[in-house]
Amino acid sequence: GTLGIRGMVMVNGMGVYVTEVQLKSPAYHGGVRVADVIDSIDGNKIRSMKDLSLCLSTHERGDRITVGLCRSGSGKQKKKSVKGELK
Secondary structure, eight states: OOOOEEEEEOTTSSOEEEEEEOTTSHHHHHTOOTTOEEEEETTEEOOSHHHHHHHHHTSOTTOEEEEEEEEEETTEEEEEEEEEEOO
């Protein structure tokens, strides 16, 4: 399954910084936005694009997943979970 994002590894290795969210993708419908940092999928730590790819490879199209992320706003960073169905 695919999530529908492009990203890059955070310098501190604490997740994947989202640089693009494809329109109408599972990430888009689930609420993932550009500049979010994905740090887990279904409770599994994500530290790199490789971790993200490996985790997604264990899922099939139609599977529902929970994405843990950090979002910055108003000078604060907050943890958030979003759910999506892979395509």
